[in-house]
Amino acid sequence: MAAPVLERVTTGPGRRARRRPGARRRDHLIGWLLIAPALAYFLIFLLYPALSALYYSFTDWNLRTEASWVGLANYADLLFDDVKYPHFWKSVSVTLQYTLIAVPLTLVAALAQALLLNAIRRGANLFRLLLFLPVVTAEAAVGAIWRWLYDPQYGLINTLLGLVGIPGQNWLNTPELVIPALAFIAAWQCGISMIIYLAGLKGIPGSIQEAAIIDGAGPWQRFWRVTFPMLRPTTFYLLVTGVIAALQVFGLVYVIFSGNGRSVTGGPEQSGLTYVLHLYLFAFRYDAMGAACAMSFILLVFIMIVTALQFRFVKQEAA
Amino acid sequence: MSRGLVRGAVVAALVCGLAACGSGGGGQSDGKELTFWMYQDRTPQAGQVMEQVRKDFEKANPGVTVKLVKIPKDDYNTKLGSAVASKSAPDAGILDQPLVSKYALDGTIKEVPAGLITEADYYKGALDTNRANGKLYGLPQDQTTVALFYNRKLVPTPPKTWDELKQVAAQVHAADANVAGMNVPKGDGYGAWMFPGIVHGAGGEMVDDAGKKVLFDQPPAVEALQLWVDLQKSSPRKITDSDKPFENGLAAMTISGPWDVPTIKEQFPDLDFGVAPLPYKSEPAGNIGGEDSVVFSTSKNPDLAWKWLAFLANAQNNGAVADAFGGFPVHLKAQVPAGGPEQAAFLEQLKVAHARPAVPQWIQVNDEIIAPAIESALTGKATAQQALTDAASKTRSLLGWNG
Numbered sequence: 001m002a003a004p005v006l007e008r009v010t011t012g013p014g015r016r017a018r019r020r021p022g023a024r025r026r027d028h029l030i031g032w033l034l035i036a037p038a039l040a041y042f043l044i045f046l047l048y049p050a051l052s053a054l055y056y057s058f059t060d061w062n063l064r065t066e067a068s069w070v071g072l073a074n075y076a077d078l079l080f081d082d083v084k085y086p087h088f089w090k091s092v093s094v095t096l097q098y099t100l101i102a103v104p105l106t107l108v109a110a111l112a113q114a115l116l117l118n119a120i121r122r123g124a125n126l127f128r129l130l131l132f133l134p135v136v137t138a139e140a141a142v143g144a145i146w147r148w149l150y151d152p153q154y155g156l157i158n159t160l161l162g163l164v165g166i167p168g169q170n171w172l173n174t175p176e177l178v179i180p181a182l183a184f185i186a187a188w189q190c191g192i193s194m195i196i197y198l199a200g201l202k203g204i205p206g207s208i209q210e211a212a213i214i215d216g217a218g219p220w221q222r223f224w225r226v227t228f229p230m231l232r233p234t235t236f237y238l239l240v241t242g243v244i245a246a247l248q249v250f251g252l253v254y255v256i257f258s259g260n261g262r263s264v265t266g267g268p269e270q271s272g273l274t275y276v277l278h279l280y281l282f283a284f285r286y287d288a289m290g291a292a293c294a295m296s297f298i299l300l301v302f303i304m305i306v307t308a309l310q311f312r313f314v315k316q317e318a319a
Numbered sequence: 320m321s322r323g324l325v326r327g328a329v330v331a332a333l334v335c336g337l338a339a340c341g342s343g344g345g346g347q348s349d350g351k352e353l354t355f356w357m358y359q360d361r362t363p364q365a366g367q368v369m370e371q372v373r374k375d376f377e378k379a380n381p382g383v384t385v386k387l388v389k390i391p392k393d394d395y396n397t398k399l400g401s402a403v404a405s406k407s408a409p410d411a412g413i414l415d416q417p418l419v420s421k422y423a424l425d426g427t428i429k430e431v432p433a434g435l436i437t438e439a440d441y442y443k444g445a446l447d448t449n450r451a452n453g454k455l456y457g458l459p460q461d462q463t464t465v466a467l468f469y470n471r472k473l474v475p476t477p478p479k480t481w482d483e484l485k486q487v488a489a490q491v492h493a494a495d496a497n498v499a500g501m502n503v504p505k506g507d508g509y510g511a512w513m514f515p516g517i518v519h520g521a522g523g524e525m526v527d528d529a530g531k532k533v534l535f536d537q538p539p540a541v542e543a544l545q546l547w548v549d550l551q552k553s554s555p556r557k558i559t560d561s562d563k564p565f566e567n568g569l570a571a572m573t574i575s576g577p578w579d580v581p582t583i584k585e586q587f588p589d590l591d592f593g594v595a596p597l598p599y600k601s602e603p604a605g606n607i608g609g610e611d612s613v614v615f616s617t618s619k620n621p622d623l624a625w626k627w628l629a630f631l632a633n634a635q636n637n638g639a640v641a642d643a644f645g646g647f648p649v650h651l652k653a654q655v656p657a658g659g660p661e662q663a664a665f666l667e668q669l670k671v672a673h674a675r676p677a678v679p680q681w682i683q684v685n686d687e688i689i690a691p692a693i694e695s696a697l698t699g700k701a702t703a704q705q706a707l708t709d710a711a712s713k714t715r716s717l718l719g720w721n722g
Contacts, residue, residue: 153561
């Protein structure tokens with residue numbers, strides 16, 4: 001119902017001719033009214049909470065009593081007081097490791113899937129659907145399934161490894177294996193990146209590939225000399241957004257290491273205690289909302305620095 | 320006409336948007352509606368029990384509507400904390416035992432009005448979990464404890480002492496290398512919660528909260544942790560880390576609570592298991608858990624809310640209510656709903672169960688200090704003594720205690 005109406009208002013040929021004085025102001029009003037819901041949403045649910053969090057990061061607050069101003073104490077304690085926050089730096093290191101493994105793995109998986117999908121004609125839609133499914137599956141279900149896949153006794157992964165003679169591992173309970181195991185799940189969920197890569201591939205003019213073929217380039221050369229450089233803007237975009245997402249990983253770790261009576265202490269020896277999980281625990285389990293707010297702003301600043309560095313040092317233009 | 324349609328659409332969108340923003344409060348306009356927050360029903364039967372009690376209460380108090388809001392246990396404290404912060408807490412709700420003193424000291428919950436209940440009618444241990452500064456801030460609703468679950472096929476007679484426990488576990492594992500003797504608790508929050516029950520079994524204490532002393536670096540606690548370390552020899556993690564090792568017959572024994580009994584019976588009808596009190600070293604002991612119920616200070620109908628909580632905890636209802644919550648009655652005269660043969664073990668265990676330390680930061684100590692210490696001993700990165708000495712000194716620093 002709305003679509004044809006909008007079309008007539010904005011692009012209908014008759015309107016411009018019938019415009020009367022004062023119509024411009026009315027258009028402004030309608031414009032403001034149209035964006036009002038989005039604006040209200042932004043102000044109430046994004047800006048106000050963010051500014052509140054900034055304020056509370058300078059306070060000692062347990063959600064229930066009045067917050068008391070402590071200045072920079074939360075920031076200083078988080079960074080330097082390992083009695084109050086014994087696992088802060090551990091959570092930083094866990095998150096960095098996760099990011100370093102998960103982001104490249106996701107990009108490689110997404111690009112590989114996109115190349116395969118781009119190459120086939122028959123059944124492409126079916127495969128696109130299947131490869132995208134992990135993205136739309138509820139996080140809790142993903143956690144449950146992967147706990148089962150990684151199971152040291154019944155897990156499909158150990159069974160498959162056993163077929164090629166690799167001994168089974170206790171994936172989610174061996175500190176050294178927890179991060180790679182989580183990163184692998186992230187790569188399995190690469191559907192969105194895959195779709196974006198696919199769009200990028202579709203955008204490469206066929207003539208360039210043809211020219212490369214005429215010049216005698218093999219498939220390998222065509223990938224490294226033509227396709228990959230042409231995808232550089234896509235890769236850059238996925239790298240930046242992927243790093244931001246990986247630094248904030250929470251849901252996956254939470255469902256993998258909680259539920260079923262397990263408590264959310266972040267896996268064996270805190271090996272899966274990611275930064276945001278640590279933040280969550282202080283916010284809602286240990287009653288330190290002020291410190292949790294401070295953690296979120298430390299993360300914000302860190303993400304801004306990392307993103308700025310990527311814009312400065314990573315090539316973004318297609319070549 | 321088209322312009323009218325646009326305006327209509329814009330107005331409709333605005334109204335929808337604003338209505339969505341404004342409806343968070345859950346307003347109680349007539350003053351006769353009572354909102355009660357609780358955990359999601361464990362079983363369909365539990366839901367029926369709560370529904371019946373709600374109807375009975377509404378019948379006894381004409382014009383009153385009780386609204387039961389059921390929230391998954393994992394999200395409960397998060398949601399409650401947010402609700403309290405935004406001044407939209409319910410009239411009353413369930414509160415996990417260690418949180419009552421925190422909420423009370425903050426003035427978030429109301430003190431129990433004098434004369435609401437006869438204190439002597441209740442189990443002292445369960446009632447005491449509602450106290451802060453000597454005053455009563457809530458009513459207990461159920462109490463629970465953990466005990467030893469054993470697979471009858473693998474363990475004909477449950478062990479009573481630590482030595483027997485180690486012996487039985489070793490025998491089971493020796494008979495079949497693919498079966499673990501015991502699903503030894505891990506160094507996570509859950510394992511750290513169960514640990515004090517074992518420490519008490521060696522005659523020890525975790526802390527002396529009145530004297531502000533940390534005691535879990537003393538011999539009883541070290542021996543308790545050493546027991547878990549020793550048990551691992553006959554209970555490889557590779558087996559016990561799999562999904563439901565006890566239920567699947569891969570671990571001969573495990574420690575769990577009454578909440579697991581119906582689940583196991585329903586999902587693993589073929590498993591022949593029994594429940595026995597926890598093995599001990601020098602004295603029978605265990606730990607206590609359970610739910611309390613409180614009235615929030617923002618409640619518009621506190622009197623009615625207290626009446627409802629007392630109704631849940633009275634002699635007539637508490638048996639069924641406690642059972643619905645997954646624990647045992649807190650009212651001395653309440654009928655314990657007839658349970659299976661497992662029940663006797665839990666009831667015996669409750670008699671010797673100890674409440675957890677009344678230290679406001681205990682959850683953090685449990686998760687962040689004791690759990691990693693247990694884990695480092697279990698993985699052999701430190702001895703039990705080293706791990707606990709280190710953990711105790713960290714706890715002293717965190718709490719600001721000298722002893």
